[in-house]
Every structure is written in structure tokens, then in C-alpha cells.
Amino acid sequence: MSDLRVDALRRYADRFGHDLGAVRARLLAGDKTPAGQIATDNGLPAAAGSGPATFYADFTAPHGRRHIRVCGAAACTAASGGTQVADVEAALHVSVDKCRDDGEVSLQEVRCLGYCYAGPAALDGDKPCAGQDIAAQLTGTRQPQDPPITVQADCPEPVVTAGLLSTESSWAVWPEVISRSEPTDVLAEVAAARLRGRGGAGFPAARKWTAARTYPQPRVVVANGDEGDPGSYVDRLLMERDPDRVLEGLALASFAVEAEQAIVFIRGEYPRARERVEAAIRKAYDDGHFGPNVHGSGRTLDVRVESGAGSYVSGEETALLNAIEGLRGVVRPRPPYPVEHGLDGRPTVVNNVETLATVPWIVRHGGAAYARFGTADENGTVVACLSERFARPGAYEVEIGTPVRHLVEDLGGGLRDRAILRSVQVGGPLGGFLSPGDLDLPLSEAALSSRGAALGHAGIVAFDDRLTGADVLRHIWRFAATESCGECSPCRVGTSRGLRLAELDATTDVVRARTDVLRTLAAGSLCAFGRRVPAAIRSVAEVYGLEGWT
Structure with missing residues (x-):
């Protein structure tokens, strides 16, 4: 790979043996020293501190006592x-x-x-x-409320929710696998399961793992717990209430890839998840699941936690790797892909938390058993998260292909307080919207994409008639403009311009400008964030009958 494709700060740190991550660690710890000085104190250019300090929302926001x-x-x-x-x-x-x-x-x-x-x-x-x-x-006039998440499995057998519903214990698979199996055995079961990533992209897990194995060691596996999609909370649920299952899945993935280092990246907005995962890691070391010579196998696996600092795009795998390295959380051009050149230049597999929590069940019961769930084209289960507007909000594990109407009306109970359902947003902020007449669609990527939506992380947010279509449209543009990482001009400029155009009447010139913005975002954006904005906007416009967004 050409040095021109490697961040200059990373090259400098590598050349002189300095730790870029040390700057970010001090900022996360609340160090009030100017960021540039923190960098120079660590032998780095001042930009190594000012870059992250001016990028992440948790660092740029003023903090009172x-x-x-x-x-x-x-x-x-x-x-x-x-x-x-x-x-x-x-x-x-x-x-x-x-x-x-x-x-x-x-x-x-x-x-x-x-x-x-x-x-x-x-x-x-x-x-x-x-x-x-x-x-x-x-x-202080009312007591703080911290309601628990309702969990239900509406599928033949709980998979992701097996530990939450007490149908299976954690760490039941790992000791035997690490002692008696080969990495290719785990890889074969995940391939037979046809497991796809549940973080939004839906890439086949076994294909990603196989690709990483074609590049030299040392390799790294990262559990992506930077669950930024509004409407989804399954990763927080798993990290807080069943962290052992996530860690066991991470261990099995690391074994399959033959990686000796693994990281759990947890968004800064999930402090309790970090606390619980860190406690679970300490216990896993005590129980011999991690460390040198795991369960007498002669293999090593070291695991640590890294925290986010307030950036939606840092959930994208290359931006996440930049964040871990101590850089600004912007998207990297691809190729090279992380499986070839990822964290600190090493082959790296990034899998979402829900994806990894599925792996212990697959290894225990066999890939063929998992492949029977769902549909012929899109198999497996997914945890659909229903929002507060539903009469029965919560996390429901269902088979891929379950009708959206079954989730909305039968499991969710329709809307609370007899409110009128105006639309549902499926698959996160850049997923898409369905009207009440679209609810018979199956919860699958193919079916949802036919209506301009996406499966994504399977969050389902209900909107009643208190918000107009114009309100919802502006909300999407505001989210996109705020959370764009700014690495590419089509997204950085296009999302801000789209927000301004949303405030104007749909004259001929305004409609033409809107069309140009949507076309440029779709064609020129560096990552899926910018490329998905036009579909989300058109979806809102279609469901609410808004003119001038084509």
C-alpha cells in the first residue's frame, strides 16, 4: 500500500515510536490541558491533539460541574x-x-x-x-426513571436473546472449542449458517473472516458496540445484561480468524455498558477464557475496551478504527479494506455486537440449524427494537421475513394512547419510512429496499400525527448535517445545503437544486452514510406526500 494512503500523523507516530492513542485517552479522562499541549507532551505534533479535540462532540461540548x-x-x-x-x-x-x-x-x-x-x-x-x-x-421535582427493556423471542428458538431469556448459559461453548477444535471448524459452521452482519451492511460474516485469514498475522477482531442508529438499542441491551455472550462470540470469532488481540468499542453514550463489559472481561480473565494459554490450548487472546467520544459516523468500520488509533473518526477510502489493512495496519475484522452474540448459538447447535430460520433468500433471526410510541415497546427477536405489521400491531400492540400512526421508520435514521399501508411487507432487506427503506439495525420508530412530514424531513436533514464526518465534500456540503433547501418553498429553482443535492450525495459520497441520505429523504417525501424531493 502506498504511503500516500496512510494518515501522516499515523506515519509520524509509527516512525518515532509515539502513541497516538495516549492523546485521546487523556481527553476521554477529562484532562483540561490544551489538546495541542497534550500531543506535544507525548512527542507528537500539536495537530495530533487538536484534530480529535475539535472533531468529537464529547470534546467540543462545554462541560460544567x-x-x-x-x-x-x-x-x-x-x-x-x-x-x-x-x-x-x-x-x-x-x-x-x-x-x-x-x-x-x-x-x-x-x-x-x-x-x-x-x-x-x-x-x-x-x-x-x-x-x-x-x-x-x-x-429534581420527580424521581429519575430508568425503565428496563422488555425482551421477547417470537421465533422458534431464542438465539441472540438466549441468555437474556435464560434458555442457554454463557461460556458453554468456548472452553471445548479452544481445546478440541480447529479455527476452520468454527468458520465452517458460521458459513453454513449464512450469518450476515446485523450492524446495517448485512455482509456475510464468514466471507469477511475468510478474507482476513488470507493476510498475514497478527490480526485483530473488533466488536463494534458504537450503536448509533436512533431506534435501535439491542447492543446496549446485550452489553449491559448479557456481556458474557458478546465476549464469547468475540472469542470464537478471534479463534476463527486466528487473532490474538480483540477490542470491544463502546459508544460514549453507553457508560453502564462499558462498566459491565469491563467487569465481564476481568472475570473472563480470572476464569481462564482470556489471556495466555487459554484453557491449556497454547493460544493467547487479549481483550480490552475502547470508548467512543460522540460521533455517529464512528460506527462505520474504518472511522471506528481511526477513532481507536487516536485519530479523527472520519471514513477511510477503500480499498484497502480493513480485512487487509485495518487497525495499525493489521488485518482486522469488525463485527457488530448483535452479530457476535449470535455465534455461540451457531457453534453449539450447528450452522444448518440457524440457516433454517428466516426465508430461503435471507435467513436467520434479528432483534427488532420498537420505540416508545408503541403500546408495548421492547426488543423482539423474530425471524427475517416476519411481516412488519405483526411487529407493529401484534407484538407492539399498535400505538399507545390511541394515537394515529402516521409512519414507521425502519433501519435507522438513514433507513427509510413506511406508511400504514406498507406494513404487510416482510422484515427483510429485499422487501424493504423495494419501498426505499432498509433493514439496517432493525430499529422501528413509530411517528404519530403530532409531527408533520415537513418536521420529519427537517429532522432527517438536521441529523445528516450534524453527524456528517466531513471527510468528503459531497456529504459535508450536501447535507448542510439539503437542510437549508428544506426550509424553502418548492419553486422550480429550489426543486432543481434539491435534485442536484440528492444526486450528488448518492453518486459522490465516500461511505454509505452520505449515499443513503437521498433514499431516506425520498422515502419521507413519498410517505408524507411532500413535493419537490425527487
Whole structure:
């Protein structure tokens, strides 16, 4: 690979033996030293500090002695009718991204805290508050609420939710596999299962693992817990309540790839998930699951946690790797792909948390057993997360191909308070929208894409008639403009321009400009984030009958 394709700061750090990650670690720890000075203290150019410090939202937001993060994402906006951020600002007498003059309270708007089932939500420090009276909870006139996630398996047998529903114990597979099996045995079962990634892209897991094995060791496996899709909270659920299953899946993937190093990357908005995963890792070392000579096999596996710092795009695998290395969390051009040249230049497999939590069941029961779930073309199960507007919100494991109507009406119970369903957003902020007349579609990538939506992370956010189509359209553009990493001009400029155009009447010139923006985003964006924006916008426009977005 040409040196021109490697970040200059990474080259500098490698050449002189300095640790780029040390700068980010001090920023995450709350070090108030200027970022440039932190970098020079570690023998690095000042840009190695100022780059991350000015990119990640958690570093750029002002912090008072009491720091509050309020969710402004889709599910919480639908839950409140779009008033939750303004309500909190008024109650606390502080504006978003500001700190009060006395330094006591600061407020930051974030996009998803994983409380989509109980929103609107906020984190008061690391303490969650959720519910319609969130402003009162934050002012102390009501007790903070932290509702648990309802979990149900509506499939022949729980797979991802097996531990949550107490049908299978964790660490039942790993000791025997590491002692008696070959890496290719695990790879063969995952290939037979036809398991696809559940993080949004849907890439076959076994194909990714096989590709990584064609490149020289040392290799790395990363569990992607940067669950940024508003509407989905399955990764938070698994990391907080069944971290052992995630770690066992990570261990099995590392074995299949023959990697000795594994990392769990957890978004900064999930402090309890980090705490629980770290505790589970310590116990796994104590029990001999990790470390040198795992269960007498002669193999080594070391696992650690890395934290995000507030960036949606850092959930994209190449941006995530940049974040771990201590760089700005922007997308890398591909090729080379991470399986060839990933973390610190090593072959790297990145799999989402839900994907890895599926692997222990597959290895225990066989790939063929898993392949029987779902449809002939898209097999397996998925955990669909229903938002607060449903009468019975929660995490429901279902087979791929389950009708969306069954989820919305039978499992979710329709909308609460006899509200009128106006639309459902499926597959995250850049997935797509379905009208009430589209609900008979199967929950599958092929069926949803035929209507301009996507399976994505299988989050389902319901919108009632308190929000207009124009409100929802602006929300999508605002999300896209705020969360664009800025690495490519079509997305950086296009999302901001799209937001401005959304405020204008649909004159001939405005419609032409909108069409140009959507076409440029789809054709020129570096990653799926920018390329998916046009489909999401057109989907909203079609469901709500908005003119001028073609």
C-alpha cells in the first residue's frame, strides 16, 4: 500500500515510536490541558491533539460541574412531539451546547442514548433519566426513571436473546472449542449458517473472516458496540445484561480468524455498558477464557475496551478504527479494506455486537440449524427494537421475513394512547419510512429496499400525527448535517445545503437544486452514510406526500 494512503500523523507516530492513542485517552479522562499541549507532551505534533479535540462532540461540548446529555434523535423526538430539547433547556435555564455562567450546569444534545423504548431520555452525568416528565426529573421535582427493556423471542428458538431469556448459559461453548477444535471448524459452521452482519451492511460474516485469514498475522477482531442508529438499542441491551455472550462470540470469532488481540468499542453514550463489559472481561480473565494459554490450548487472546467520544459516523468500520488509533473518526477510502489493512495496519475484522452474540448459538447447535430460520433468500433471526410510541415497546427477536405489521400491531400492540400512526421508520435514521399501508411487507432487506427503506439495525420508530412530514424531513436533514464526518465534500456540503433547501418553498429553482443535492450525495459520497441520505429523504417525501424531493 502506498504511503500516500496512510494518515501522516499515523506515519509520524509509527516512525518515532509515539502513541497516538495516549492523546485521546487523556481527553476521554477529562484532562483540561490544551489538546495541542497534550500531543506535544507525548512527542507528537500539536495537530495530533487538536484534530480529535475539535472533531468529537464529547470534546467540543462545554462541560460544567454537572453535565447533561439530552437525546434529540428520532425516537425521543417522536415520543415528545419534538419538544424535549426545548423543554429541558427551559427547565435548566441553559441552552444546548452551552454552560451556565456560574459553571454549574452544561447541556449537550446527543443522538441516541439507547432509551428509544422509554424516551425522551437524558444522561445526568452517567445517571439515566427517561420518560415524558424528563425535565421534571432533571430539576429534581420527580424521581429519575430508568425503565428496563422488555425482551421477547417470537421465533422458534431464542438465539441472540438466549441468555437474556435464560434458555442457554454463557461460556458453554468456548472452553471445548479452544481445546478440541480447529479455527476452520468454527468458520465452517458460521458459513453454513449464512450469518450476515446485523450492524446495517448485512455482509456475510464468514466471507469477511475468510478474507482476513488470507493476510498475514497478527490480526485483530473488533466488536463494534458504537450503536448509533436512533431506534435501535439491542447492543446496549446485550452489553449491559448479557456481556458474557458478546465476549464469547468475540472469542470464537478471534479463534476463527486466528487473532490474538480483540477490542470491544463502546459508544460514549453507553457508560453502564462499558462498566459491565469491563467487569465481564476481568472475570473472563480470572476464569481462564482470556489471556495466555487459554484453557491449556497454547493460544493467547487479549481483550480490552475502547470508548467512543460522540460521533455517529464512528460506527462505520474504518472511522471506528481511526477513532481507536487516536485519530479523527472520519471514513477511510477503500480499498484497502480493513480485512487487509485495518487497525495499525493489521488485518482486522469488525463485527457488530448483535452479530457476535449470535455465534455461540451457531457453534453449539450447528450452522444448518440457524440457516433454517428466516426465508430461503435471507435467513436467520434479528432483534427488532420498537420505540416508545408503541403500546408495548421492547426488543423482539423474530425471524427475517416476519411481516412488519405483526411487529407493529401484534407484538407492539399498535400505538399507545390511541394515537394515529402516521409512519414507521425502519433501519435507522438513514433507513427509510413506511406508511400504514406498507406494513404487510416482510422484515427483510429485499422487501424493504423495494419501498426505499432498509433493514439496517432493525430499529422501528413509530411517528404519530403530532409531527408533520415537513418536521420529519427537517429532522432527517438536521441529523445528516450534524453527524456528517466531513471527510468528503459531497456529504459535508450536501447535507448542510439539503437542510437549508428544506426550509424553502418548492419553486422550480429550489426543486432543481434539491435534485442536484440528492444526486450528488448518492453518486459522490465516500461511505454509505452520505449515499443513503437521498433514499431516506425520498422515502419521507413519498410517505408524507411532500413535493419537490425527487
